[in-house]
Amino acid sequence: MSLKRKDLLSLVPLSVDEIMLVLETADSFKEVTGREIKKVPALRGKTVVNLFFEPSTRTRTSFELAAKRLSADVINFSPSSSSVVKGETLLDTARNIEAMQADIIVLRHSSAGAAETLANGVKSSVINAGDGWHEHPTQALLDLYTIRQRGMNFHGLRVAIVGDVSHSRVARSNIYALIKLGAEVRLVGPPTMMPCGVEKLGVKVYYDMDEGLRGANVIMMLRLQLERQGRAQFPTIREYSRLYGLTVERVRLADAGAIVMHPGPINRGVEIAPDVADSLSSVILDQVANGVAVRMGILYLMSGAN
């Protein structure tokens, strides 16, 4: 089995079957990551290039580990060490990488659409590792994997996504996938953090956090961009934290078995209280661990390997 597509840019075009295929494939690689020798030869001889125009430790490391555990050759490109600073366009940089026979390019970029632009210009497979505020499909897939790992069914699942949805690619990818899988998606945050017309995607918007959390099975916190303080989105970190910070008391409003997720890196004591982040309901570190297995699954499926 493989994904019959060249690129993974967005979760919008993926069918439910394709999403489930990724999750099931990740299951078999999850087993590999538990072994003493965490390596399989599935991508031997293939080249994976991590092209990261935005600083990222977690996602880049996760992709790098995933590719290495599949025995692929991995190259990391980041703007400070590449020719991008010399004014080369994204497409030219990518074509150069392609000329070196890269099979898969993993792209992180600050501009929405960069992955799509790249995918249209090169023959290599492109995996979007986050483009501006647009999408971060592999993050959403590892989130889904983590939810499923807890034995939860997506259909009818109540998921509350809390925070700055307007600037969040993680939120967008999760919204698309969860709606497709039949979940009830609630967005929680002040109106200044809700993108225009978002209700039309099939979600429900709550300005009151307590109301939004009531009965939720999954609480997905988004990282607060602290630098947006005072600049129209929210007055102070103090007020934001009081209105939309996840505390132990607020977790109690959710379903008894609810899990708490966060794509990281977390601002302790801002959007999430330390005792919540470290509690039993928190699956934040499971997300990180699962990220490697899910990305192994994606790389494997994208490479068309058998």
Next chain:
Amino acid sequence: MSILIKGGCVIDPGRFGGIADVLIDKGKIAAVGSNLSAPVDGWTIHADGKLVMPGFVDLHVHFREPGFEYKETIQSGSAAAVAGGFTTVCCMPNTNPVNDNQAVTEFILERARLAGLANVLPVGAITKGSEGKELAEIGDLRRSGCVAISDDGKPVMNSLVMRRAMEYALAFDLTVVDHCEDLHLAEGGCMNEGLVSTELGLPGIPAAAEDVMVARNLSLSELTGARLHLAHISTAGSVRMVREAKARGIHVTAEACPHHFMLTEELVRGYNTHAKMNPPLRTWADIQAVKEGLRDGTIDVIATDHAPHATQEKQQDFTEAPFGIVGLETALPLTLGLVEEGVLSLEQAVQKLTSAPASVFGLKKGTLAVGADADVAIVDQQELWEVDPSKFRSKSRNTPFAGWKVKGRVNTTIVGGRVVFKTDPVER
């Protein structure tokens, strides 16, 4: 040297419509009538089945010279203009240096004279460096040949500065043109704000960014009595406010661009940088409002906002790519599309390309009256052709209309009694 244009369907908006001959002599229109005889020293253009109109007047082009000659020069821009039937174009001052003084104005006029194709009339800056702070020497600009003032692309945010500019312009009978955009509301935006921008994850420019500045400018025009012209209006709100202001007798005129009545924000999907312009492509409802505004006269003028950019600039990712598209060589068929659709009569369409823009800036252009400059466009209204940017006379290729099959093509363009453009028969 004289030219007789014989047997065409003459459309001289508000003055004449029907089959007639047009006689040009010594650079002026000498006669319009039936059975005019060919002059001995001249030649005849047979225009049977063609439309014969005043050359088009575009109030809004960017010719990029001085400063950005790699995008366009006055020479290449003029060539694009006459290829599109435009005989008079007004070029915006956002060059480098900005056209905020006599020297730049004179330079542009000299380049235009050397190009020898279209009438290129400079629009001067409202403020020094178009920085929105101190007034430019508007009297000097007028005296050296500017036909209007605008800080196009960098709207005057300070309402007091705008008020003073409007008052001051009254002394020189100059129209004040504003690109209506609240820069705070629009900050960082690169497409219309709405569900599409949400889905694409692109920062949006709300319709309100245009509307609040339209409202401000209308108030200031009412306060000062200045002649206000609103560039490229694109929202239903703008159209509504201009309609209401006109009904109350405010001295306001407005223009719309073909892309704002042809295309919606949906075109941005796929991160198509040829769908990136400012004001951005809006919604279907806005298009309907713009068309209604054109139909009922709220919008006086069709202008192109011809904004050339180099290929490599438009190849950047969507947020980095510059705003704007070229328009001179596609405006005619797109405008005639409104006639096909029944939005405008043919005469109305021609008027919005000729006499209406001329009167907005008080230019003695856009007419076939006897004694007027012999600026004429001869058009085959029925010719079908495919837009091929590689054949553009403009230096730039940034158009969302590439590959479109369109109807109506410029056949011959005459400026000051000289044929400056003729469709190559081999091409046809």
